Amino acid sequence: MVLVVVMGVSGSGKSTVGSLLAKKLGWKFYDADDYHSDGNKLKMAKGIPLTDQDRIPWLGELHKIIREGLSSENIVLACSALKRVYRDILTNEESTALSQEVKKDEMPPSRPFFVHLDGSMELILQRLEKRKGHFMPSALLQSQFDTLEPLSAPEHFIIINVEKNVLDIVSEIERMLVKSNLEYLQ
Template sequence: MAATSLVVMGVSGSGKSTVAKLLAGRLGWPFAEGDEFHPEANVAKMRAGVPLTDADREPWLRTLRDWIGEQAAAGKSTVVTCSALRRAYRDLLREADADVRFVHLDGTRELIAERLAHRSGHFMPPALLDSQFAALEPLGPDEAGIVVDVADAPEDIVDAVVARLDD
């Protein structure tokens, strides 16, 4: 059986890093922060408040896909953060030779905006939240993954994900 990669997805401020780190720790799987795979040009655009285009995202997503595949080839299941807002982005990640599943951290714009307003040290400005919600395509019924409410505590979200890993 192929190694599993859990891609913790959602808009900026949904708690991807927090939940993914807890999840990786619970499972004992390697963790990768998807934002660290962005080329500097993408980071500069986001810092300037300019939404990324699909052309900007493609090399980033391919790098993430390749990392997932490399880990799987070494027999390692992984937890990765990636906004993965559009179906096409998730399709690209699913090209990895791994059992790629998605954990969509879903919440209201108001709750996530409030969290972003209190976050510091991140290059993604709160002003881009509307563009993220506009781009978000929820998981389709044929996509391997689950949707969890970000209003729940991170530990409860991790409990829910771990409970459904065998689904």
């Protein structure tokens, strides 16, 4: 089974791109925002950035969902996954002091594929300021950019500029999955 994590800062289009990609591929879609605790949502709504400790239970829950889901289906997850350690927790990769706080069960064999939706602070800020009804205020965008750790080897990833049309982004991701020889059409 295959896991694709559509990641990036708030407002980069993770939920939109992830849900469209999952629909196009016939895969299961999860939006990580749906799994934040009420306390985390309240903290962010007040303009207070989450700490690593705030994120641990949330990442642990997402890890569990991914592990259980991958036993029977391909998954697209929309998740900020800003730090390497967060991505490691999600995918059961190398242990670090922070990730050791999450009980990890063996994941089904799968090499996660990360899609980083990247864009300028100015563009993403414009998007956030137009968004209604979301707990994440635009005031926290700088903290997200400050926290973001670029993807690097051995992570399996692509970076896509969010200035492109959403349907073009989804098509590009699909092409990269095929090019990467991920057997997602099973």
